[in-house]
Amino acid sequence: MNRVVIAAAGIALLAVAAYPLLLRSQGAPPVDAAIKSSWASAAPDWQARLVQDETQKACSQYRNAPPKAVADAILAREKAAIQYPPDGKLMGDWKKGEQLAQSGYGGRFTDYPPRAENGGNCYACHQMDGKELSFGTLGPSLREYGKIRKYAEADVKAVYERIYNPQAAIPCGNMPRLGAAKFLTIEQIRDLVAFVMSPESPVNK
Amino acid sequence: MRIRMSLAVLVATLTLLAAAADTRAQDATEKELERYRQMLKDDPWSNPGLLDADRGEALWNEKRGPKNASLEGCDLGKGAGKVEGAFAELPRYFADADRVMDLESRLVWCMEKLQGFNPTDILKRPYSKANQSGTELEGLATYVASKSRGLKFAPRLEHAKEKEALAMGEALFFRRQGPMDFACATCHADAGRRIRLQSLPFLGKPEEARQVIGEWPAYRVSQGTVMTMQHRIADCYWQMRLPLIDYGSDVTVALTAYLVNQAKGGDIAAPTIKR
Numbered sequence: 001m002n003r004v005v006i007a008a009a010g011i012a013l014l015a016v017a018a019y020p021l022l023l024r025s026q027g028a029p030p031v032d033a034a035i036k037s038s039w040a041s042a043a044p045d046w047q048a049r050l051v052q053d054e055t056q057k058a059c060s061q062y063r064n065a066p067p068k069a070v071a072d073a074i075l076a077r078e079k080a081a082i083q084y085p086p087d088g089k090l091m092g093d094w095k096k097g098e099q100l101a102q103s104g105y106g107g108r109f110t111d112y113p114p115r116a117e118n119g120g121n122c123y124a125c126h127q128m129d130g131k132e133l134s135f136g137t138l139g140p141s142l143r144e145y146g147k148i149r150k151y152a153e154a155d156v157k158a159v160y161e162r163i164y165n166p167q168a169a170i171p172c173g174n175m176p177r178l179g180a181a182k183f184l185t186i187e188q189i190r191d192l193v194a195f196v197m198s199p200e201s202p203v204n205k
Numbered sequence: 206m207r208i209r210m211s212l213a214v215l216v217a218t219l220t221l222l223a224a225a226a227d228t229r230a231q232d233a234t235e236k237e238l239e240r241y242r243q244m245l246k247d248d249p250w251s252n253p254g255l256l257d258a259d260r261g262e263a264l265w266n267e268k269r270g271p272k273n274a275s276l277e278g279c280d281l282g283k284g285a286g287k288v289e290g291a292f293a294e295l296p297r298y299f300a301d302a303d304r305v306m307d308l309e310s311r312l313v314w315c316m317e318k319l320q321g322f323n324p325t326d327i328l329k330r331p332y333s334k335a336n337q338s339g340t341e342l343e344g345l346a347t348y349v350a351s352k353s354r355g356l357k358f359a360p361r362l363e364h365a366k367e368k369e370a371l372a373m374g375e376a377l378f379f380r381r382q383g384p385m386d387f388a389c390a391t392c393h394a395d396a397g398r399r400i401r402l403q404s405l406p407f408l409g410k411p412e413e414a415r416q417v418i419g420e421w422p423a424y425r426v427s428q429g430t431v432m433t434m435q436h437r438i439a440d441c442y443w444q445m446r447l448p449l450i451d452y453g454s455d456v457t458v459a460l461t462a463y464l465v466n467q468a469k470g471g472d473i474a475a476p477t478i479k480r
Contacts, residue, residue, distance in 0.1 A: 029373030038454030
């Protein structure tokens, strides 16, 4: 009995060890090697941007449709990565949020040294203020997002989390993890939450 | 000269239209561009990109570089000096370099091996900036591509490395990375999407890929210069917050192999004119 278990475990271990080799022999392309050689002239701190974390790896592998176990692992890991404001206040200044929603500045190699703070670039993908007609459609419309939800406290928290780390809500969704990636600060995210959830914000007018 | 002048007027018009920043203006812009494209179709000789193709042809035939040689001995895959139809079958495997190359990386290879140029010098200014005239590489690439005008993309998938490049291009298309988690698929894996008002081609779908891939190299009205596929891909990665990708790298070649395969059977119309 014991021998069978050990043999089975051995075979399983072998299978795991051999899996990368198997992939390679089936023609899985040497992507990581190509990535390395194709940005050979980039500075080391910039090359670090090409290294994938676990979530990026899983979403690439499953082409944004992860099986349930993988999706659950992403949800748990990303939820744990959310940081909340020390004072617990999740809403900031919607007017500042509006400016951040308009700005696509930041993070490109032509944006260094920084000439402005990073923007949220929300309008690239979302409809927000009804008067702003230059909006993208990669994400859902956020027209009257707060109003529709009656400005509920639970939704304020959900919006904060969705901006800080959308992977904690939709595994392998398209939206960047603006807070978790430290692209935006907690302060900036609060301003964006206010832009989406404040009754005074043009998003809800 | 008249072309440049009327273009300046067009650019000014488009800028004004864009400044209005509403969907109606965008539609109007699109309509104006369509009208302009139609004018160019009626008079194909008025596309400024053809000036780059002409300059590229002159460069191709001229004896240059430390070895004082022309590019007439350059094998683009269909035999030394055969330019007609070569672009339709690129990227492809080249035994002499033992790698898959796209048009631009092959041009750099020929300039190095046949003419004796130092690749570092060639690549000092690979892309023209707005309102600069096209670079040598842009001229050469536009010339070679224009010699496949009217043909259809017919990618070769015979050599193991050609197959590997295609598989790698597909994997790269879905590879998420960088501070924004972006992959090519973030913007190009669905129909009818836009960034702001800019519509995005659904490159995962052959019907849409066939419509757009054959447009490159293209003369970009907003930039006043030609742009090649190499530059197009580098710009996407820039927007994805990644560092500048090396010219003719394995990644750009593999992605081009994937895109051309998606566009298989699509018409080559280069150089076209774009926004």
